[in-house]
Amino acid sequence: MDFSSKLLENAVYEMSQLPGIGKRTALRLVLHLLKQPEERTNLLSEALTDLRAKVNFCKSCHNISDTEICEICSNHKRDKSLVCVVEDIRDVMAIESTSQYNGLYHVLGGKISPMEGIGPQDLSIVSLVNRVKEGEVKELIFALSSTMEGDTTNFYIYKQLEGLDVTTSTIARGIAVGDELEYADEVTLGRSILNRIPFENSIKAS
Amino acid sequence: MDFSSKLLENAVYEMSQLPGIGKRTALRLVLHLLKQPEERTNLLSEALTDLRAKVNFCKSCHNISDTEICEICSNHKRDKSLVCVVEDIRDVMAIESTSQYNGLYHVLGGKISPMEGIGPQDLSIVSLVNRVKEGEVKELIFALSSTMEGDTTNFYIYKQLEGLDVTTSTIARGIAVGDELEYADEVTLGRSILNRIPFENSIKAS
Ligand SMILES: [Zn+2]
Ligand SMILES: [Zn+2]
Numbered sequence: 001m002d003f004s005s006k007l008l009e010n011a012v013y014e015m016s017q018l019p020g021i022g023k024r025t026a027l028r029l030v031l032h033l034l035k036q037p038e039e040r041t042n043l044l045s046e047a048l049t050d051l052r053a054k055v056n057f058c059k060s061c062h063n064i065s066d067t068e069i070c071e072i073c074s075n076h077k078r079d080k081s082l083v084c085v086v087e088d089i090r091d092v093m094a095i096e097s098t099s100q101y102n103g104l105y106h107v108l109g110g111k112i113s114p115m116e117g118i119g120p121q122d123l124s125i126v127s128l129v130n131r132v133k134e135g136e137v138k139e140l141i142f143a144l145s146s147t148m149e150g151d152t153t154n155f156y157i158y159k160q161l162e163g164l165d166v167t168t169s170t171i172a173r174g175i176a177v178g179d180e181l182e183y184a185d186e187v188t189l190g191r192s193i194l195n196r197i198p199f200e201n202s203i204k205a206s
Numbered sequence: 207m208d209f210s211s212k213l214l215e216n217a218v219y220e221m222s223q224l225p226g227i228g229k230r231t232a233l234r235l236v237l238h239l240l241k242q243p244e245e246r247t248n249l250l251s252e253a254l255t256d257l258r259a260k261v262n263f264c265k266s267c268h269n270i271s272d273t274e275i276c277e278i279c280s281n282h283k284r285d286k287s288l289v290c291v292v293e294d295i296r297d298v299m300a301i302e303s304t305s306q307y308n309g310l311y312h313v314l315g316g317k318i319s320p321m322e323g324i325g326p327q328d329l330s331i332v333s334l335v336n337r338v339k340e341g342e343v344k345e346l347i348f349a350l351s352s353t354m355e356g357d358t359t360n361f362y363i364y365k366q367l368e369g370l371d372v373t374t375s376t377i378a379r380g381i382a383v384g385d386e387l388e389y390a391d392e393v394t395l396g397r398s399i400l401n402r403i404p405f406e407n408s409i410k411a412s
Contacts, residue, residue, distance in 0.1 A: 002302045004277060004295070005270045007257040014253040017246065018235050024388075027296060029224050033254060034261060034270075040223065041258040045251035047220040048239060051213040052247040055240055064211045064240075071210060089210070090233060096208045182230075 001027070060131070062107040062124050064089050072096075072104060079103045081138035084193070085128065085157065087111055087150075090182045091143060098190030103141070106131065111149040112156055120156055128157065132166050139167040141196050145180055158199055168199035207233070266337070268313040268330050270295050278302075278310060285309045287344040289337065290399070291363065293317055293356075296388045297349060304396035309347070312337065317355040318362055326362055334363065338372050345373040347402050351386055364405055374405035 001023055003009035008030065015026035033041045057063065058070035061083075065071070072078060072092075082103025086092055092105050108123040131137055140161070144150035158168055172195035207229055209215035214236065221232035239247045263269065264276035267289075271277070278284060278298075288309025292298055298311050314329040337343055346367070350356035364374055378401035 002299050004264075004298065005257075005261075005272045007253075007260055007272055008270050011253040011257040014250040017250070019238050020231075021235075025226075027299075029227075030254070030257065031294075031296070032225050033258060038258050041254050044220040044223070045255045047213075047217040048236070048247050049251045051211075051217040051236065052239060052244050054213055055211075064214050066211045066213060088237070090237070092210065093208050093233075 057107075061105045062109065062127070063092050063105060077102070080136050082141065083128075083131065083137050083139070084141040084143050085154075086143050087145065088182075094182045094184070094186075094189060095143065095193065098186045098193065100190035101193050103139075106140075108144075108153065111144060111147070112153045113149045123153070125157060125160065129160050129164075132161060132164050135165075137166055139169060141193070142168065142170045142199060143193070154199065169196040170199055171196050263313075267311045268315065268333070269298050269311060283308070286342050288347065289334075289343050289345070290347040290349050291334065291360075292349050293351065294388075300388045300390070300392075300395060301349065301399065304392045304399065306396035307399050309345075312346075314350075314359065317350060317353070318359045319355045329359070331363060331366065335366050335370075338367060338370050341371075343372055345375060347399070348374065348376045348405060349399075360405065375402040376405055377402050 001009075001012075003012070011030045012023060012026045015021060015029055016023045018026075021029070033044075054066075056065055056068070058065040058073055059068055060073045061070060063070045063072065067074070079102050083106050084095060084101060084103055085106045085108060086095070087108055087110060089107055092107060095101050095105075106124070106128045108125065108128070110118050110123055112118060112120055112123065128140075132140070140157075142154045142157070144153055154170065161168065171189075171193050207215075207218075209218070217236045218229060218232045221227060221235055222229050224232075227235070239250070260272075262271055262274070264271040264279055265274055266279045267276060269276045269278065273280075285308050289312050290301060290307060290309055291312045291314060292301070293314055293316060295313055298313060301307050301311075312330070312334045314331065314334070316324050316329055318324060318326055318329065334346075338346070346363075348360045348363070350359055360376065367374065377395075377399050
């Protein structure tokens with residue numbers, strides 16, 4: 001693309017670094033901002049830099065939080081014996097929106113994926129095992145996506161827990177195998193948490 | 207959506223104000239930035255605020271420019287007797303990328319559209335007529351999209367030029383009627399500039 005302005009070219013370039021945003025889409029978004037009051041752009045920029053500069057992850061569950069310990073972990077009404085293991089904070093948001101779950105979470109930050117060079121050490125697995133060792137957690141619910149990587153990750157964690165006094169379960173799948181958790185409808189997802197099955201059973205089933 | 211962080215919620219909200227970016231996409235983009243080095247976010251924010259604060263439009267053709275008069279208008283090798291009338295700076299970029307055109311441009315900033323409340327006074331039509339009155343321009347090439355609004359705008363400008371010594375033409379359409387200019391392939395678009403026809407002929411044809 002042939003830009004008549006370095007400022008424009010630079011803005012389009014930076015915008016197109018976002019995933020799924022090509023040069024043409026980036027140009028469309030940037031030109032949209034130019035047509036809006038300057039405040040619009042400033043609010044967007046500030047919101048992003050502010051988040052990036054001040055972002056904090058809960059010391060216990062690794063969820064994004066504005067406080068040291070997130071609202072979920074510090075809520076005395078939640079069942080601290082139950083921990084739902086998820087990939088990503090989007091999964092926490094998806095499960096929270098079902099209002100069907102009253103336990104805590106553990107955000108792994110991804111799945112084991114040799115193809116993408118993501119090993120166990122890149123995920124918050126050690127801190128999960130430590131949470132279990134502290135003794136308060138009685139059950140881990142695996143809620144990773146049901147892909148090869150998800151299954152591998154579940155199994156890896158399961159092996160790390162050997163000898164520890166904790167039950168493991170996986171959420172029931174009312175949704176198609178391979179579907180992403182975050183796109184499931186709330187009813188199905190809520191049901192699948194309630195109908196979770198012992199992890200051992202899920203190994204036999206597959 | 208249930209956000210665990212006000213900072214996150216705010217960033218997602220501002221991102222989702224962009225056209226075509228829903229809440230889920232906004233969340234995905236924001237979480238991507240969180241996984242990247244902080245510099246990435248700062249470069250994006252700065253590029254956007256910088257552009258918005260310092261953006262300048264060429265005094266002559268209304269193209270985006272970092273200087274008072276854009277590089278195209280101030281290029282002595284370009285044919286100043288030829289002015290191509292376009293909607294938007296994206297059209298300038300599309301035509302420039304064909305390397306088939308050596309004249310100048312005039313960016314209207316849109317099309318006349320009673321449905322969207324855009325009248326002639328919202329577009330840079332007066333300044334176009336003034337450019338013609340100055341006497342150097344011998345031919346205007348209408349390169350608006352061939353929609354009802356595009357045709358209305360062409361005709362409105364054509365009427366404003368009555369009595370002035372200027373030829374009008376429209377770009378030849380090798381591409382389907384109704385297609386957006388900026389998505390045309392470069393060869394077709396370049397050809398359509400070279401094969402432009404007198405505007406009067408295009409009225410008769412339609
Ligand atoms: Zn927490
Ligand atoms: Zn110019």
